[in-house]
Amino acid sequence: MIKNLLKISQQYTAKQMRTGKDITPVQPFEEASPTKRPFSNKVSDAHQTYPVKLTFKNVCMEVSSFQFVNGPDNQKVKTLIKHKILKGVSGLALPGQTTYIMGSSGAGKTSLLNILSDRISKRNGTNIEGTVNINDTIPLNDKVFGDFAAYVMQDDILYEFLTPREALIFAARLKLGGDEDQKLQRVNEVLEELGLISQQNTLIGSVKMKTLSGGERKRVAIGVEMITNPSLLLLDEPTSGLDSFKALSIVKLLDKQAKKGKTVIATLHQPSSEAFKTFDRLILMVDGNIAFQGKASESVSHFARIGFNCPIHSNPADFFMKILSVNYPKTEEDEKVIKTLVNGYDTKYSTKNFVLVRRKHN
């Protein structure tokens, strides 16, 4: 698989890698062999990043459960209720770029991120459809995910009685092969990348036992996953609970990781305008649909085209959150706005047409 990923990276020009335009799969290549784990457990691999293009097509998620609803004579009747959480969403994320997923609460951001990392619980009553591929041909599933990707958990699962240094050493021993010196060297590199050298020996703590700051704790949580230098990094709400200054520093850290060639995908709630300026790609979700997907720099003009003008000098992220907010249960007005937003979404940004655009150049 490494060989194939390298072959792909050599075919792309720097401009293609930056813009995502005209990136074509070179040729089909085999799925990673489960017996040969190409990335994860060698310290030497921790210095190599491979270009990973992630594509998802027509992803649907529906959950069904029995609920008691009012029937005739006001009697409670056990009824099967189906809830469509994702309604056929398609899109992509590219190497060397950050892709942020935003939208109102309950829009389906975490559900989508969990499907992209094959972490969704496939318990009875949950139905998932659609495809998620790496570099167009490798189906992404939990067997290959660990070879080149990582999912950053919330920071509250960190061991509060460890220091950042100890937490990273623990992760390195667990996830990397090689000798102890190499692992320690990797720990030092990550501490430096995270800007945590001066806090490396402070206890991580927790919300209750306050030692490291919230922003520093988030950095440690990211560092635990960065130890293997994953080429694809997924994060759910990496800035939640942080003030805008600390949130910006996390967004800058993610931007730095992307510019090293990684594919970074994260959900975010309320980024500042300065944080928004660093975004490469943006996926905006409303009620299980995509309302916009493409370069973040083109998002404001897209909404202006369909009649939603972002006031000058205001933060586009705040504006998007305002127009995408939906109250549940949905009112008629909500339904109308959702329809306008979803119908106004130009499908030229979707994966399907992305492929068609590419074909024209072949």
Ligand SMILES: Nc1ncnc2c1ncn2[C@@H]1O[C@H](COP(=O)(O)OP(=O)(O)OP(=O)(O)O)[C@@H](O)[C@H]1O
């Ligand atoms: N397994 C499940 N069973 C039932 N409902 C679910 C399940 N998973 C998600 N949902 C519902 O689907 C909707 C989308 O959930 P999701 O967590 O993806 O939203 P979100 O956009 O991440 O919201 P937030 O911004 O609040 O984190 C919510 O209404 C949630 O209650």
Ligand SMILES: [Mg+2]
């Ligand atoms: Mg969420």
